[in-house]
Amino acid sequence: MAIFVPGLRRYTVAPTCDFCIYVMSLISRPLASLPLPFSFRDRHGLVPKKRVGIGKSIDNHVSFHMVMQREPLRIPPRAEYFQSLKLTSPLRIFVIDFETVYRPTPNLPQYLLEVTARDGNGKIIVSCIINKTGVTNTMFADELRRAGYTNPDELGVRRHRGPTENKLPHNAKTPKEIVDILIAAGLDPSALWIEYSRGYFDRQCMTLLIKNAGMSPESILPPRHKCWTVLQDFMLCLPGLASYKLGRIAKLMHPENPDLQRLHYSDADTAVLLDVLNLWVFKYGRLETP
Template sequence: MQLFEFINRSPSDVFIVDIETGFDGVVHEVGAVTLKGFVVVDTSVNYGMSLYDFYKLSQNDLSEDQQFRAFCTINKTYRPPNRSEMKGSTLREILEYLMKAGMTADSIWVEHSFGNFDYKRSRKWRQLILKHNLPLEQNVFSTLDLWRLLLPGLFSHQQSHLFSLLRLNDPAISGKRHISLPDTLMCREILRVAIDQFNLSMNQ
């Protein structure tokens, strides 16, 4: 497969990424690690305002039920809205971290999602603030799609389910879902299992 061939040829150019967004699609948190496990990014996004103001912006034109869901997504990454300033890194800083780690248009971007959801989210804000060559779309791969090919009859290809099914265990990330760094580390582990299986089959 193209992904495995690229990884075996240039493993240092592989980045596993997770982007957590709010109910309104605004990016709340970004995590990225290399195939070797080096943490490139692990941060919430700082939009330069108080948490209270950020919360108020997220409530615009929403129903009561939607407002509650928006509150929950903010509370998960940040904390209950208050007057304190947001912490974390700006989107510009996050892109600079990726660039300094060696991510280019020719790098491989790996995530666990339907339809490269996280990558498409990143495209919406990268062009607004920084000329940065994120990987080309043909270099984006999903471990969800990968494992649907490897185990087509599985009732769920959810990342945490695959992680436990493959008997992977790491107390630091097991049972943690929709938090960027644990999600990237889980994605990395299930990708590594697939790589090992591919290399084993090629050597038989």
């Protein structure tokens, strides 16, 4: 989202800036509107952002709990829908996370490493390395170099697939096998897709996976407007935090969660995200009033 301001092109407008988050947190959604352009500062001489909103004093679990006692988290419509499905049809919920090869430049092709999908009960539907039939780790590294990656061993590949040897990765499935498992579990356009991202990153990865399986994403995936990316809703409901990384949020809510020790593995990330959502809607949240 962007606003063009004649003569002031150095200004940047985004729905995740501090001012937008603060304003949107105070105004009811039916009346919410973007602030005027003069409310935004010049980008020159950037300084640490001023923390504004109910989360400005939250730095650890103790301070989070104190703030929640005074002002519980709002439960926006998407979170309310998750809460309802969790109680009535948890198998219609798909919590998804992908791990991919880090791209030093955006023009490089995307390579998928790992995927995990959980249902609303937290049960793993599928969790595995993504691998084409017969592709060894050495062959995969060679393919990355041909695609323009200069240091595949340093881009998270070894962490997920193992050493660069002429061996198949452990616990690997082909794109077709993964998609078939998800379809059998009920993934279709009417399911609730949940990920933690700014721009449907995991849905884009799943689109690529389905295409690699030789299938049509449109007949399998929920449309974008029915997918819940969580991050922006959380930023609007709890403005002022120093960081909105998933691990940071989880440590504020449940610092003893053992899966926090394994972040950036998809099985751990989905478990942490589901824990955050459950705590949000069932412990720390309150429904929004119309």
